[in-house]
Amino acid sequence: MKKLSKLLLVLSFALSISSTAFAVTVASWGGAYTESQKLGYGDPTAKKLGVPINWVDYSGGLSEIKAQKEAGKITWDIIDVFAMDTITGCDEGLFVEFDFDKDFPAAPDGTAASKDFFAPMPSKCAVGNILYSWNYAYNTNNVKGTPKTIKDFFNTKKFPGKRAIYKSALTNLEIALAADGIKPGKGGAKIYKALETEKGVNRAMNKIKELCTDPNGGCVFWSAGAQPPELLVSGEVVMATGWNGRFFNAEIGEGAPIKQVWDGQGLDYEYFVLVKGGPNEADAKKALAMMTSTEGLAGSAKYIAYAPWRKSSLKVMAAGEPWYKDGKTNMVPQMPTAPANTKNYFLVDPLFWADNGTELGEKWEAMKSGL
Amino acid sequence: MSSETEKILTTDGIPLEVSLKKAERKNKIKAFLLVAPLLLFLLITYIFPIGDMLMRSVDDKMVTEMLPKTFKSMEKWDGNEMPPEEVFEAFYLDFQKLVEEKRDGKLSTQLNYTKNGFKSILKKLRRKAKNFEEGNYKEQIMAVHKRWADVEYWRAIKRRAPAYTTSKYLKGMDMYKNEDGKIVNVDEDRRIHRVLWLRTLEIAFFVTLLCFLMAYPIAHLLATLPMKYSNLLMICVLLPFWTSLLVRTASWMILLQQQGVVNDFFVMTGLVADDNRPEMMYNKTGTYVAMTQILLPFMVLPLYSVMKTISPSLMRAGKSLGGTPFITFWKVYFPLTIPGIGAGCLLVFILAIGYYITPALVGGASGTLISNQIAFHMKSTLDWSFASAMGLMLLAGVLAIYWVYNKLVGIDNIKLG
Numbered sequence: 001m002k003k004l005s006k007l008l009l010v011l012s013f014a015l016s017i018s019s020t021a022f023a024v025t026v027a028s029w030g031g032a033y034t035e036s037q038k039l040g041y042g043d044p045t046a047k048k049l050g051v052p053i054n055w056v057d058y059s060g061g062l063s064e065i066k067a068q069k070e071a072g073k074i075t076w077d078i079i080d081v082f083a084m085d086t087i088t089g090c091d092e093g094l095f096v097e098f099d100f101d102k103d104f105p106a107a108p109d110g111t112a113a114s115k116d117f118f119a120p121m122p123s124k125c126a127v128g129n130i131l132y133s134w135n136y137a138y139n140t141n142n143v144k145g146t147p148k149t150i151k152d153f154f155n156t157k158k159f160p161g162k163r164a165i166y167k168s169a170l171t172n173l174e175i176a177l178a179a180d181g182i183k184p185g186k187g188g189a190k191i192y193k194a195l196e197t198e199k200g201v202n203r204a205m206n207k208i209k210e211l212c213t214d215p216n217g218g219c220v221f222w223s224a225g226a227q228p229p230e231l232l233v234s235g236e237v238v239m240a241t242g243w244n245g246r247f248f249n250a251e252i253g254e255g256a257p258i259k260q261v262w263d264g265q266g267l268d269y270e271y272f273v274l275v276k277g278g279p280n281e282a283d284a285k286k287a288l289a290m291m292t293s294t295e296g297l298a299g300s301a302k303y304i305a306y307a308p309w310r311k312s313s314l315k316v317m318a319a320g321e322p323w324y325k326d327g328k329t330n331m332v333p334q335m336p337t338a339p340a341n342t343k344n345y346f347l348v349d350p351l352f353w354a355d356n357g358t359e360l361g362e363k364w365e366a367m368k369s370g371l
Numbered sequence: 372m373s374s375e376t377e378k379i380l381t382t383d384g385i386p387l388e389v390s391l392k393k394a395e396r397k398n399k400i401k402a403f404l405l406v407a408p409l410l411l412f413l414l415i416t417y418i419f420p421i422g423d424m425l426m427r428s429v430d431d432k433m434v435t436e437m438l439p440k441t442f443k444s445m446e447k448w449d450g451n452e453m454p455p456e457e458v459f460e461a462f463y464l465d466f467q468k469l470v471e472e473k474r475d476g477k478l479s480t481q482l483n484y485t486k487n488g489f490k491s492i493l494k495k496l497r498r499k500a501k502n503f504e505e506g507n508y509k510e511q512i513m514a515v516h517k518r519w520a521d522v523e524y525w526r527a528i529k530r531r532a533p534a535y536t537t538s539k540y541l542k543g544m545d546m547y548k549n550e551d552g553k554i555v556n557v558d559e560d561r562r563i564h565r566v567l568w569l570r571t572l573e574i575a576f577f578v579t580l581l582c583f584l585m586a587y588p589i590a591h592l593l594a595t596l597p598m599k600y601s602n603l604l605m606i607c608v609l610l611p612f613w614t615s616l617l618v619r620t621a622s623w624m625i626l627l628q629q630q631g632v633v634n635d636f637f638v639m640t641g642l643v644a645d646d647n648r649p650e651m652m653y654n655k656t657g658t659y660v661a662m663t664q665i666l667l668p669f670m671v672l673p674l675y676s677v678m679k680t681i682s683p684s685l686m687r688a689g690k691s692l693g694g695t696p697f698i699t700f701w702k703v704y705f706p707l708t709i710p711g712i713g714a715g716c717l718l719v720f721i722l723a724i725g726y727y728i729t730p731a732l733v734g735g736a737s738g739t740l741i742s743n744q745i746a747f748h749m750k751s752t753l754d755w756s757f758a759s760a761m762g763l764m765l766l767a768g769v770l771a772i773y774w775v776y777n778k779l780v781g782i783d784n785i786k787l788g
Contacts, residue, residue: 061750087490088753091476162629167731167738212736220653221738223731235630351491358752359487362561369566371736 023052028080030057040300045290077284083350086126095125096274107312126271128309133244133336135265150264156217161238167221169364176207188346248305262341268348307335428760434531442532450550459508486527492516539760575723581663582670590674612668623661627652653735670715677711
């Protein structure tokens with residue numbers, strides 16, 4: 001008996017080694033998000049390719065992959081990262097550079113991959129996965145009237161009550177300027193042009209300061225994505241900026257009395273990167289192409305309210321409505337990239353933040369400690 | 372003396388001293404071998420990483436090696452006006468070499484740490500530099516982006532010339548070394564680290580104080596109550612200790628927020644008006660409450676273990692000698708608990724100084740501590756040398772406190788159990 005169990009132990013160990021050796025490992029954020037990736041395109045790709053795909057959770061940032069590389073033992077093939085990280089990681093030589101039209105399949109109507117992306121990639125190492133929105137929502141029970149614009153978020157006279165905003169400068173400076181009257185321009189270019197100057201930065205900081213010190217307003221700073229809907233539902237704040245997928249879950253999934261406003265939203269992105277020298281680089285590259293294809297990306301939107309990077313995926317979804325897994329919710333209007341939601345928006349500029357993130361972060365913290 | 376000892380021989384003719392030493396050496400080797408694994412463990416997991424951190428925080432060879440010609444040509448440049456043509460030419464040549472080796476990205480990351488704004492202008496330079504004509508590099512580079520015509524950026528490059536630097540430590544104190552080698556403060560609206568250091572110390576200090584004030588009576592009760600009650604009480608202390616940190620933080624948020632349970636109760640009993648609910652969450656109050664509750668067991672347990680060993684007869688003896696209850700407590704009981712107080716306070720203080728998730732969640736505008744900054748540079752900017760420098764500064768702070776404690780109370784006077 002003892003011998004048998006030992007044998008089993010050795011066998012299972014050997015099996016686990018061999019299976020990880022030929023599987024593709026993807027590091028992502030976990031929770032409902034990874035679930036949508038796994039069900040939406042992970043499992044179908046694994047089936048088609050005949051290579052198992054392992055999903056592991058991580059908490060973002062490049063420190064882990066950098067440590068893996070420095071230790072000479074890379075265990076991840078593909079990582080789900082923010083735009084800024086693709087730039088930094090690409091500069092550091094951690095990721096593989098792509099030739100988009102060659103490495104990724106064209107859309108069903110024949111549009112080349114690079115033309116099918118919603119916006120150009122921030123670096124040669126990144127391939128788009130989803131777009132999510134930094135929009136705001138309000139509690140319909142606690143707000144009299146209907147906020148419609150980003151200006152209303154800062155209008156404490158018309159809509160008194162506390163607001164919840166993100167704890168760092170990222171996107172807060174942009175919406176402050178948009179609410180202060182700067183037209184975002186194409187993809188928010190004008191906002192970032194203003195933020196390049198000292199005057200623009202001060203203008204944005206003052207707008208936020210005004211809101212937070214207003215006796216009719218006041219700020220709560222959120223740090224985890226689950227907080228904004230929670231703060232709204234508990235009545236702690238009347239409006240909150242946040243990620244649209246979280247608001248969607250509270251609104252549709254749990255029937256909470258909250259409503260989203262898309263005016264002045266910031267579109268932000270998630271990308272996949274292919275690790276240079278990963279344990280199974282060749283298979284990982286194939287899997288990545290399948291996962292980020294038109295059908296692949298549309299698949300994940302069945303489970304979560306984040307928009308696929310490919311424009312052609314929206315068509316697939318529109319044809320299959322109601323697309324949401326509950327079988328009754330139309331998903332295209334919930335997409336941050338839907339035409340009705342992109343009348344006034346900006347694209348979060350990863351290069352701007354890669355350039356100026358540290359200094360603006362310091363100024364932001366200095367402003368916050370003076371509140 | 373020595374000649375006398377030499378005369379004492381063992382039975383086989385070897386001097387006793389030598390024979391004893393031999394036996395002792397054997398024992399010493401045995402003892403050493405026994406502790407060797409622990410020593411090795413400490414070396415690998417503690418001393419070596421700290422040494423590595425120290426190296427990282429001062430090592431700046433990478434940039435020195437990447438721009439050899441530039442730094443050489445910059446030696447004569449005083450940094451007051453725009454550098455001369457030869458500096459531009461040297462920089463262009465160095466940069467082209469880096470582009471060929473695909474290392475220009477690393478340079479842009481590094482220079483961006485010194486001064487923000489380098490990333491995009493180096494990317495732009497890489498694109499434009501392909502079409503550069505020979506000669507007059509100064510004008511060509513300055514035409515790429517207006518920042519290249521800003522002397523500040525060239526000064527920032529010059530600051531990276533030495534192979535070893537203390538700049539990361541200075542940056543951690545909101546200072547930098549300017550062109551004349553003088554140490555000056557950064558612009559006022561960017562001074563943040565000093566604020567964060569003070570805030571971290573302040574929060575750690577008050578949390579320790581609050582923990583002490585609350586834990587002392589609890590520990591005393593635990594140590595003096597009969598077994599069946601004290602066991603139950605002990606479980607009450609330990610139960611939250613076994614609960615996840617995030618769960619406890621989140622429950623404090625639910626309890627203390629303005630629309631929370633505690634405020635609802637106040638309004639219900641008429642203590643406060645509905646439109647005038649006190650703010651107890653998303654500010655320092657929230658941080659103190661949540662952190663004190665989370666760290667309380669770390670104070671209770673050492674205190675309890677010390678109090679348990681104090682014989683109750685000592686207090687009776689004090690009283691029988693004519694002391695009031697307060698005098699006997701203050702002169703007899705309290706001094707005996709000092710080892711536990713020391714251990715508990717050090718433990719709580721050191722843990723509190725490195726906290727950051729709880730303050731970030733419940734602290735609102737004042738919720739950022741120095742550890743958040745370290746994590747930010749570890750994870751987002753990948754400026755590990757700056758993160759190392761701040762980590763070491765934190766470690767030095769803890770060691771300084773340890774030293775002060777040793778001077779005031781004595782480190783032998785510490786007892787964990």
